Amino acid sequence: MEVILKMKPNQLVNAFLVFFIIHTTQVGVGLQGFQRIIYRDAQQDAWISVLISGVATSLLVFIIIKTLELYGSTDLYGIQHDVFGILIGKVLNCFYIFYSLLSFFVVLRNYIEVIQAWIFPELPLWFLSMSMLILVTYGINSGVRSIIGISFFSVILSLWLLLFISYPIKFARIDHLLPMFEADLISLLKGAYNMTFTVLGFEILYIIYPYLKEKKKVMKFAQLGILFTTFIYTALMIVAITYFNGVQLEKTVWATLSLFKIVRLPFIERFEYVAITFWMLIILPNLIFYMWSACRGMERVFKVSIKRSVWLFSLIVIISVQLIITRTQVNHLNDLFAKCAFFVVACYPFILFSFAWLKKKVFNKGIGT
Template sequence: MKNSIQIGPTDTINAFLLFFIIHTAQIGIGIQGFQRIIYQDAKHDAWISVLLAGLATHIIAIFMLKTLEIYGSNDLYGIHQDVFGKWIGNLLNIIYIFYCSGAFFSVLRNYIEVVQTWVFPDLNTWFLAASLLLIVIYTFTGGLRVIVGVSFFSFVLSIWLFPMLAYPMKYMELRSLLPILEADMSGILKGVKSMTFTIVGFEILYVIYPFVKDKKNAKKHIHLGLLMTTLIYLAIMLVTLTYFSGEQLTKTIWATLSLFSIVKFPFIERFEYIAVCFWMLIILPNLCLFLWAAFRGTRRLVKVSTNKFVWVFSFIIFIVSLMLKTRPQINSFNNYFGQVAFYIVFVYPIILYVLAVAKRKFKSRKEQIE
C-alpha cells in the first residue's frame, strides 16, 4: 500500500493495550468541570447528553476502524495523501498536526490553572509549564512503548480516585433528576456537542492503529475503553446533579474537584489537594499521546529527529502558555478548540470513510478496465 508505515517488531503493541490508550486519552482535564457546561444546555437531563455523547464515540470509532481497515498498515496522515493526493493531503495533515498541538496545549494550560487555583496560587506559570514539559519530554523520548506503558500505569494508579466520589452520595437528592426528559431535544443535543471538549482523545486511534500487532482483536478493546470512559462520565454527572442544586452547579467551575473536597480522612484534611496533584498522572498520557501524534504527522512532511522536534515543540508551547494569563482567555481558547474538535473528531471521520470507500471502488474499477 502506498505511503504505508514500515514498523519493526519492537515498535508494535498488543491489542489489549488499546483499552488503556483510548481510555486515558479521553480522561484528562475536561472531567474536572464538564458538568456545569453540559447543565447550561440540558439542565437536569445533562446525564442523557453524556450518555448520547458516549454512544456517539462508539459510532465514530466504527467509522475510524472501517477506514483504517481499508489501508491496513497506514495511519491518518498516509490515508490523507492517498485519498486527496500529495498537496491537499499534506494540507490536511498540517491541520491535524495543529489540532493535536492545540489539544496538547489545552490540557497543559488548563491543568496549570487548576494547580494555581486550588493548591499553589503563588506559583508562576512558567515554572509549572517548564516542569510539566520536562516530564513529557523525558517520557516522549522513550518511544511509543514507554508512552503506552505510561497510559497503562496511569489507569492502574489513578482509578482509585473515582470511587472516592461515593462519599457525596449520602447527600444525594434523587428527585433532582426528575422529571426525566423535561429539557427539549435541542437542549440535550447541545449538551452532547458541549461534551466534545471533554470526551475527545479517542481519535488517537487514527495514528496508533498501524502499530497494533493483533489487529483482529483491536475492535473489542477499543469499545471497552470507550465504554469505561462513558460510564465514568455518566456516574460523575449523576452524582453531581443529585448533590448540587441547579443554581450551585451554574456557579461551580470545577464541580468534580468540589466533590473531592467532601472526602475526609482522619489523616488527610484536604483530599482535593491530593486529587489535583495526582491528576498530573492522569493528564500525562494525554500530553504524550497528542505530542506523539503531532510528531508522526510532522515526520510525514519533513525529516526531523525526535529530540529536535520535541524540544522545538515544547519551546513553542512554553511561550504560548505564558501568553494566556486570565480565565476568560483560557475559556475562549477552550470554546474555540471544542468547536474545531467537534468537526474534526465527530464529523470528518464519516466524510473520510465515504471518500476512502469511493476511492477504493474507483481504483478497483480502473484496474478491471485495464
C-alpha cells in the first residue's frame, strides 16, 4: 500500500472547507439531545462540561493534525500501515473501517429513532434506513468534492434554524444557571466525558487530510470549526438549562428538538415537525463521511473500489438495523458506542502520535521525510 498519497489537482479542495467538514461531522444526532446526559452529572454547570469537552476536542484535533503533518500527505490507513507494519497495520485498519461503519450505524439508528418517535411511529425501520442509504450511496458516488459540498450546504442551509432558538430564550429563567460552579471537578469531567458521543466526528481529518490544498492552513480552519461547534453546543446547553427545569430536562430525551416545540409561526403552527425533517440535511454529511471513510479504507487496504464497498456496506447496515428495535436497545447501543469511540477518538490519537513521532524522529526511517 502506498503511504504517501499524491492527489490529482482536481480532487483537492480548499483548506477553509475543513471548517465545514469538521462542523458537520460533529453536529448531528448528538446535538438533538445531548443536554440531559451532561446535566445528569454536572447539573446547572453542564455548560462548563461542554466547554471542557470543546477544549479537549481542540487538543485532539491538534494532535491529529500534528500526526498527519509528520507524513505530509497521507491518511490514517497509510500511517498505521507505516508505523505498525503490514500485519498489525492491516488489523488496525480493519478495526478503523469497522469503527467508521459502527459510527454510521449509530448515527443512522438514532435519526431513525427520532423520526419514529416524533413523526412516523409506523414507518418501518428498513424503509427509513433504505431511504437514507439511497442518499448516502448517491452522495458517495459523486466523489469527494461533492461530499464536501454537501457538508458545506448542510451548514449554510441550516444556519437559519439557529434563529429559532430566540423563541425559547423568551421563556428562559437565568437563575436556573445559579449557583454557578457548584459541581465539583469530577462531575464536570464526567459530564465532559459524556460529551464524547456528541463531539465525535473530527476524526474524519485522518481520512480527508490528503484531499486538502494548503496543508498549513488546515490547523487554523479545523480549530475554527471546533470553536464554532463548541459555541453552538454551549449556547444550546445554556438555553436548555434556562428553558427547562432540571428534572424536566433529565426527562427530555431530545432537548434541542423540544426547544423548537415552542416556536409558532403565522403559517406553521408546529415548527418541530419542520425542524426534525430538516435535520436530515444535518445528518446527511455525517452519514456520508462515515460511510465514505469506511469505503475509503476498503479501497486503501483491500483495493476494493468505493462504489462496490458502498453496496456491500449498505446491505450490512440494512440487515443489522433490524436487530435494534426498542429505545432501550438504542440507548444501550449508544452507551456502548460512546465507550468504544472514547478510546478511538480520545486515547488512540496520542498513542498513534507517539509511535509515529518515535518512528520518524528517533528511528528516522519512516517514509516520506
